[in-house]
Amino acid sequence: MKHLIDPTDLSLEEIDEILTLAEDIIADPAAYSEVAKGKKLATLFYEPSTRTRLSFEAAMIDLGGSVIGFSSAQNSSASKGESVADTARIVEKYADIIAMRHPKEGAPLVAAMNVNIPVINAGDGGHLHPTQTLTDLLTIREEAGRLNHLTIGFCGDLKFGRTVHSLIKQLSRYSGIHFVLISPQELRVPDYIKDEILVKNHAEFEEVEDMETVLGKLDILYMTRVQRERFFNEADYIRLKDTYILTEEKLKLALKDLKILHPLPRVNEIAVEVDKDPRALYFKQAEYGKFVRMALMMKLLGLKKPETAPEGETTAC
Amino acid sequence: MLKVDAIDRGIVLDHIKAGHGMQVYHYLHLDELDCPVAVLQKVKSTKMGTKDIIKISDRIDVDLDVLGYLDPNITVSIIEDGHTVEKKKVELPEKIVNVAKCRNPRCITSTEQGLDHIFRLSDRENRIYRCIYCDAKAEKDSF
Structure with a gap:
């Protein structure tokens, strides 16, 4: 059974297939509107989410399937103490595919180890978020035209930012990527990302604290939110939350064709005035998220685009 | 002696x-x-x-x-x-099960009952093992 727990569960060829399929869906969504007819997606969200859950649900509905699930732990048997493994075993009886978000790292893997339907990790604590990674890859490929030979700046909370960890893990598999890691000392990328991913893959990277000095060389700027929910200590959160704020003034230092990405939600790390800048792509990025999830679910469920009838041939009514 | x-x-x-x-x-x-x-x-x-x-x-x-x-x-x-x-001959195992415990409080092993604590060899040269659930490094207990 194929699951998506870690972004590296997919080979580069499989990622390419998913991104190409997503591009085909964008070009002709009507052709896919009944592909998943009769299929059910279970969204098991133990943590609040807007984009990820709704984009999964919209993706399945747009494929002609339906959706069941819950949107918080309080609305599930988890509030009665049911284990993740047991919940997954039950849901397997009702659904064809699971998308799970959980505050504990590794929870979707536990689900995957206990069921025979595909499980998608929709974010596990501060660990990984592979479908956001696919979204980011599709955005970069669509907007920058390539996934290699790019200088990419990651800015903000690089310690707890699961989207950052997942994307670095994935991009380090492509050639010619130069990573610029912009964060305060306390929120630097964990050592294992540096030692076992960047160093191991011979990726070029640098760590800096000042955004302005590096803005001018970036092809992509990936902004992140400092996440209150990841801190055990509120005082640390308050001290660090406003370290980087991207403004139009700062963007004067950036390349004209910079692409600004953000996994959202944003708090105040990108000033609202930046939204009007053509380089701001984060809302478009959220839209790509639905298409890439459609393609991913098709792939995991083994669904194919229906054959179109050859020209001149009439189909039976 | x-x-x-x-x-x-x-x-x-x-x-x-x-x-x-x-x-x-x-x-x-x-x-x-x-x-x-x-x-x-x-x-x-x-x-x-x-x-x-x-x-x-x-x-x-x-x-x-x-x-x-x-x-x-x-x-x-x-x-x-x-x-x-x-x-x-003793060799570095690719995987260890219930030998080390994951100490990451954010890991699912900290709350889910009955889960095996499994670590995989992630860096052979430096003999580093990581939790399969959360990627936390295995820490050896000293006695």
Whole structure:
């Protein structure tokens, strides 16, 4: 059974297939509107989410399937103490595919180890978020035209930012990527990302604290939110939350064709005035998220685009 | 000099890094055995300077994965009638199950009942193991 727990569960060829399929869906969504007819997606969200859950649900509905699930732990048997493994075993009886978000790292893997339907990790604590990674890859490929030979700046909370960890893990598999890691000392990328991913893959990277000095060389700027929910200590959160704020003034230092990405939600790390800048792509990025999830679910469920009838041939009514 | 008799039948764990004998003793749960067990610490060694040795006076199934995880340089000799009849090779295991515990409070193993604590070898050169659930590094207990 194929699951998506870690972004590296997919080979580069499989990622390419998913991104190409997503591009085909964008070009002709009507052709896919009944592909998943009769299929059910279970969204098991133990943590609040807007984009990820709704984009999964919209993706399945747009494929002609339906959706069941819950949107918080309080609305599930988890509030009665049911284990993740047991919940997954039950849901397997009702659904064809699971998308799970959980505050504990590794929870979707536990689900995957206990069921025979595909499980998608929709974010596990501060660990990984592979479908956001696919979204980011599709955005970069669509907007920058390539996934290699790019200088990419990651800015903000690089310690707890699961989207950052997942994307670095994935991009380090492509050639010619130069990573610029912009964060305060306390929120630097964990050592294992540096030692076992960047160093191991011979990726070029640098760590800096000042955004302005590096803005001018970036092809992509990936902004992140400092996440209150990841801190055990509120005082640390308050001290660090406003370290980087991207403004139009700062963007004067950036390349004209910079692409600004953000996994959202944003708090105040990108000033609202930046939204009007053509380089701001984060809302478009959220839209790509639905298409890439459609393609991913098709792939995991083994669904194919229906054959179109050859020209001149009439189909039976 | 302190003298410990040779064993007639059993297992000798040799070339343990000096000071780590008790760690090996606890990880292998040798305290639960009924037979005599000797832990020799800081024994002179031409190769290592000093080393620890453990002598177990019975044939037991030694978990080679545990030894490999702790230190792949440890040697295991099986003794019969006072002679070494077999030497077992210790290697870095690809995976260890319920040998180390994940200490990341954010890991699912901290709350989910009955989950095996599984670590995979992620860096052979530096002998680093990581939790399969959360990627936290395995920390070896010292005793």
